[in-house]
Amino acid sequence: MFELVQGWLQRPNFIAFVILFLWGLYITVTHHNLLKKLIGLYLVQTSVIFFLVTTGAKDGATVPILIPGETVVQPETYVNPLPHVLTLTAIVVQVATLGVSLALVAGIYKKYGSLDEDEVLKRLE
Amino acid sequence: MTYSFELPLLILLILTAGGAMFVKDLLSAVLILGSYSFFLALVWAWLGAVDVAFVEAVVGSGLATVFFVLTLFGIEPRDTLIRRTPPPIAAVVGLPLLGLLLLYAANDLPAFGDPASPASTYVSPFYLENSLADTQTPNVVTAVLMDYRAFDTLMETVVIYTAGMACWLLLRRDAR
Numbered sequence: 231m232f233e234l235v236q237g238w239l240q241r242p243n244f245i246a247f248v249i250l251f252l253w254g255l256y257i258t259v260t261h262h263n264l265l266k267k268l269i270g271l272y273l274v275q276t277s278v279i280f281f282l283v284t285t286g287a288k289d290g291a292t293v294p295i296l297i298p299g300e301t302v303v304q305p306e307t308y309v310n311p312l313p314h315v316l317t318l319t320a321i322v323v324q325v326a327t328l329g330v331s332l333a334l335v336a337g338i339y340k341k342y343g344s345l346d347e348d349e350v351l352k353r354l355e
Numbered sequence: 356m357t358y359s360f361e362l363p364l365l366i367l368l369i370l371t372a373g374g375a376m377f378v379k380d381l382l383s384a385v386l387i388l389g390s391y392s393f394f395l396a397l398v399w400a401w402l403g404a405v406d407v408a409f410v411e412a413v414v415g416s417g418l419a420t421v422f423f424v425l426t427l428f429g430i431e432p433r434d435t436l437i438r439r440t441p442p443p444i445a446a447v448v449g450l451p452l453l454g455l456l457l458l459y460a461a462n463d464l465p466a467f468g469d470p471a472s473p474a475s476t477y478v479s480p481f482y483l484e485n486s487l488a489d490t491q492t493p494n495v496v497t498a499v500l501m502d503y504r505a506f507d508t509l510m511e512t513v514v515i516y517t518a519g520m521a522c523w524l525l526l527r528r529d530a531r
Contacts, residue, residue, distance in 0.1 A: 237462035244464065246365045248457045250372050252450050257376055259450075260442040265381055265426065269388055272419065273372055276395055279407075287402045288475055289468040294403070294495040296487055303487070305480035306470045309403035311495040312479045317407050318500060319511050325414050325422070326518035332426045333525040345434050 243284040250277035262347045264335045268328065275324045279317045286310035361401055367394045381435040385423040392416035406496045 238245055250273055257270025286309055294311035296303060335345070342350045371391035375384045392415040400408040427435060465472035486498040500508055 234459070234462060238458060241461055241464065241467045242362060242365055243467060244461050245458070246368060248454050249369055251457075252454045253372055253376055255453075256442075256446060256450055259446045260440075261437070262440060263381070263437050265423070266384065266437060268423075269375055269384055272388065273375070273391075276392070276411075276415065280395065280398070283399055283402055283404045283407055284467065285465075285472070285474045286404065286479075287468045288470045291403060291470070293405050294483065295405075296483075296493045296495065298493065303484045305475075305483040308483050308495070310475045310479045311482060311499060313474070314404045314407050314496045315499045315504065317404075318410055318496070319507065321407070321410050321414055322511060323514055325419050326515045328419055329422050330518050330521045330525070332422050333522040336426050336429055337525050339430055339434070345430065346438060 243280070247277050247281040247284070250274075250280070264338065264345050264347060264350075265332075268331055268335065271331075272324075272328065275320075279320055279324075282313045282317050282320075286313035361398065364394060364398045364401065368398065379437050381430075381437065382424070382427055384437075385420060385427065388423070389416050389420035392419065406494075 254270045254273030254275075254277060258267050258274065259270075261267055261270065288306065288309055291307055291309045294308045294314070296308070338350060339345055342353045344350055344353070368391065371387055371394060374387040375391060378384045378387060392411055396408040396412040396416060399405075399411060465474070469475075482499055482503070483495055486495050486502075487493060490498040490502040492498040492502070
């Protein structure tokens with residue numbers, strides 16, 4: 231048990247990831263407001279991206295931009311660039327899908343006059 | 356690695372996420388979410404991911420907030436207040452269990468900032484060593500994004516074009 235807690239304290243980013251992920255999931259599951267659900271989904275997405283970027287960190291390493299004039303590159307002096315590339319794509323796609331879902335919410339509001347899930351369901355009948 | 360710079364940022368991150376969760380007005384929640392994105396960009400800059408931090412500060416903190424606020428413009432003020440209901444038992448019991456499961460798995464992850472972790476030793480040294488000779492670009496992230504994975508980036512523009520078309524079709528004035 232002590233080792234488990236010690237392992238958590240060595241990974242503060244992982245604890246932050248778990249808290250943000252669960253909070254986002256909780257908002258998405260429990261709230262009845264459609265926009266609030268989207269806020270929760272946004273928290274879930276950013277927390278997963280945060281976890282991916284954390285795996286690329288290295289102790290004492292600098293940003294992955296090569297220093298000019300360096301003939302032999304030492305890989306351990308630069309942060310791992312591959313998670314950054316993958317998450318760049320993920321962030322842009324995330325905002326694109328967020329735009330589509332917000333357009334859907336605006337359309338629902340225009341037709342049913344409410345953002346509340348239960349009221350929309352009531353007016354659907 | 357010292358956490359003295361990062362811990363206040365992580366606490367601010369969790370506080371702003373909690374603010375976006377607990378606040379009752381939707382406009383306030385959206386603006387707090389924008390500040391959350393900005394603190395996230397600061398954390399990423401601290402972790403050495405400067406390109407991701409730029410994108411998050413511009414796209415996540417700027418564009419996403421603008422999208423949310425534009426949606427809120429078309430909504431009557433009485434509908435922006437959030438109704439509260441007691442949460443279902445399944446969420447109250449199930450989500451902490453999921454959190455415990457995630458934390459139980461934490462000790463199997465490589466240590467934070469470990470240079471010998473599997474993610475940092477398998478293929479990424481190849482890109483760091485060869486990208487300058489292959490692509491003449493000192494920024495390795497740009498080299499991988501625009502040269503090694505150019506088709507992936509091209510298809511990403513297709514995704515964004517499709518999303519823009521979908522928004523346009525949904526928001527047309529004569530849409531039924």
